[in-house]
Amino acid sequence: MAKENNPNNAPKKPRFSSWWIYGVVIALIIGFQFFGGSTFTNTEKTTTSELQEFLRNGDIDKIVIITNTRQAKVFLTEEGLKKDVHKGVAEKPLFPSTGLVPQYVLDYGDLQIFQNEITEIKKENNLDTIIEFDTESNVLGELLLSLLPFALIIGIWIYLMRRMSGGAGGGAGGQIFNIGKSKAKLFDEKTDTRTSFKDVAGLEGAKEEVQEIVEFLKNPDKYTSLGGKIPKGALLVGPPGTGKTLLAKAVAGEAKVPFFSLSGSDFVEMFVGVGASRVRDLFKQAKDKSPAIIFIDEIDAIGRARGKNNFTGSNDERENTLNQLLTEMDGFGTNTNVIVLAATNRADVLDKALMRAGRFDRQIYVDLPDLNERKEIFEVHLRPIKTAETLDLDFLAKQTPGFSGADIANVCNEAALIAARKEKKAVTKQDFLDAVDRIVGGLEKKNKIITPEEKKTIAYHEAGHATVSWMLEHAAPLVKVTIVPRGQSLGAAWYLPEERLIVRPEQMLDEMCATMGGRAAEKVMFDKISTGALSDLEKVTKQARAMVTIYGLNDELGNITYYDSSGQNEYGFTKPYSEETAQKIDLEISKMIEEQYQRAIKLLADNKDKLTELADRLLEKEVIFKDDLEKIFGKRPFEKEELKEEEEETAK
Structure with missing residues (x-):
């Protein structure tokens, strides 16, 4: 009974629409048109032979021949109506007509033959039957046919106008008359968002700045009483993820004020002037609901520097949108208690007028998380995951150098998927390590067909990387080496690079030497080289070019850089140096790489027996770890005591 009384379970009644009335009227008109002539009268159809029989019997009073429809209407005499043969048509109709209604109708073929037959029967039987000729016109049908195209056009026009005005299933901003309206989504703190600052791990400096913006809106008197002004905007800058x-x-969840959220691309439309109109409407809505926050994600979609990529000289719609945004943020009109938050990972391409104080007063740099911040991020993302053991978060944080918050979230999710794929009831430490390998290197391809000769080459290539990195002081510590194909690579070596804030030339050169160790091993063992070192060559070339052209770490070129932090070099057609300098740069890059290549060859030639032993073990096990290298090479002499202690704790 409870279920029957529940209104939510009751079937929904169809909603009334005015279109139903139009449909019923049209159906009635069509019905009267096609069926009105015979449905509500007793007129029956007959044949030519029956007509001739009725005519010979003297039952017919009048025959009206309709020439344009090839139809004849037959009217009976009073005596004929009394006969049993005409009993069906003699009864009174259900809806009697005011006009003369024939008792029979028939369709004839050739008019001349039909007329001759009737005339001949009249003469033979000396009948006084009246024969008339007439034409009929269906006024209602013709009127409908003539009005139907206009009615269809008018109906379609009304439908389209209602759709475009947003009255028939269209939301604001999605219709043609609302195209200049803002597409910003207004967040309701009660229903739309649950995120708070507790859900944001790490980013302590950025959180502090953003929390202060929330405080500005909640308690402005605290700041304005001393003569201070509330900031107009804050720009969040940092790498993706x-x-x-x-x-x-989190600001939307904590502010308890109207929060308008949209993307920079929401201002872009195919119509001229739409972007500027949407900016005006956005700020009008925000001012009406002030205090309020506007958040523009990926603001570089409209905030790119003006006049840098407009080669055609035509009016740029994006520039008009940016101009309107600049005016709204700090123009003649003041936006009281409206704060603009924006996010981008391309701050170098933004317009200088957008970045000045008074518009974006604060630039909050959101950097990649460090070791402690990664640990906090793991704590957040491990909450919903069912783990089989108490995980060492310090260990997981150390295994993910350079990972962003989004990458760590992906690691946790991938670990859970891997555990489920293996039919486990809970996620283990090994699943997290496998997830890191999966994200960094790609999916394992154990069924990839590799010839024994290729496999041997890959093993020596990876063993070369491991050997050289073990011998060099500043190379990253090795974690494991594998010759199992993963992603696009045929083999891989995993390292845990030291997280440095500044890098010295000797550190970069050691890393380059370790990277060239793979090709050097092929040269030492087989006196041949292969295409397997493509990614290594790409890496060292970029590194060497950065040392020469960006960081000024080359003695030949000296303390000079060609790096442009404003990001405007991409719009230039000329290099910032001469052809002579370009040749010198190319020569220094090549020289630097060759020196490290020869250094790697010498190291491997001096330790050829150990390289061979390592490659053989790699061919046997396919995956080897740091312990295997220690058995062959002994302890690394360069390891810091702190690292040793941490690794011993991890092993325990």
């Missing part, structure tokens, strides 16, 4: 949008969501 570091939590810029998450911070904005």
Whole structure:
């Protein structure tokens, strides 16, 4: 009974629409048109032979021949109506007509033959039957046919106008008359978002700045009483996946004020003037609901520097949108208690006028998380995951150098998927390590067909990387080496690079030498080289070019850089140096790489027996770890005591 009384379970009644009335009227008109002539009268159809029989019997009073429809209407005499043969048509109709209604109708073929037959029967039987000729016109049908195209056009026009005005299933901003309206989503703190600052791990400096913006809106007197002004805007800058949008969501959850969220691309439309119109409407809505926060994600879509990529000289719609945004943020009109938050990972391409104080007063840099911040991020993302043991978060944080917050979230999710794929009831430490390998290197391809000769080459290549990195002081510590194909690579070596804030030339050169160790091993063992070192060559070339042209670490070129932090070099057609300098740069890059290549060859030639032993073990096991290298080479003499202690704790 409870289920029957529940209104939610009751079937929904169809909603009344005015279109139903139009449909019923049209159906009635069509019905009267096609069926009205015979449905509500007793007129029956007959044949030519029956007509001739009725005519010979003297039952017919009048025959009206309709020439344009090839139809004849037959009217009976009073005596004929009394006969049993005409009993069906003699009865009174259900809806009697006011006009003369024939008792029979028939369709004839050739008019001349039909007329001759009737005339001949009249003469033979000396009948006084009246024969008339007439034409009929269906006024209602013709009127409908003539009005139907206009009615269809008018109906379609009304339908389209209602759709475009947003009255028939269209939301604001999605219709033609609302195209200049803002597409910003207004967040309701009660229903739309649950994110708070507790959900944002790490980013302590950025959180502090953003929290202060929330405080500005909640308690402005605290700041304005001393003569201070509330900031107009804050720009969140940082690499992808570091939590810029998450911070904005936390602001939406904490502010308890109207929060308008949209993307920079929401201002872009195919119509001229739409972007500027949407900016005006956005700020009008925000001012009406002030205090309020506006969040523009990926603001570089409209905030790119003006006049840098407009080669055609035509009016640039994006520039008009940016001009309107600049005016709204700090123009003649003041936006009281409206704060603009924006996020981008391309701050170098933004317009200088957008970045000045008074518009974006604060630039909050959201960097990649360090060791402690990664640990906090793991704590957040491990909450919903069912783990089989108490995980060492310090260990997981150390295994993910250079990972962003989004990458760590992906690691946790991938670990859970891997555990489920293996039919486990809970996620273990090994699943997290496998997830890191999966994300960094790609999916394992154990069924990839590799010839024994290729496998041997790959084994010596990876063993060369491991050997050289073990012998060099500043090379990253090795974790494991594998010759199992993964992603696009045929083999891989995993390292845990030291997280440095500044890098010295000797450290970069050691890393380059370790990277060239793979090709050097092929040269030492087989006196041949292969295409397997493509990614290694790409890496060292970029590194060497950065040392020469960006960091000024080359003695030949000296203390000079060609790096442009404003990002405007991409719009230039000329290099910032002469052809002579370009040749010198190419020569120094090649020289630097060759020196490290020869250094790697010498190291491997001096330790050829150990290289061979390592490659053989790699061919046997396919995956080897740091312990295997220690058995062959002994302890690394360069390891810091702190690292040794940490590794011993991890092993325990």
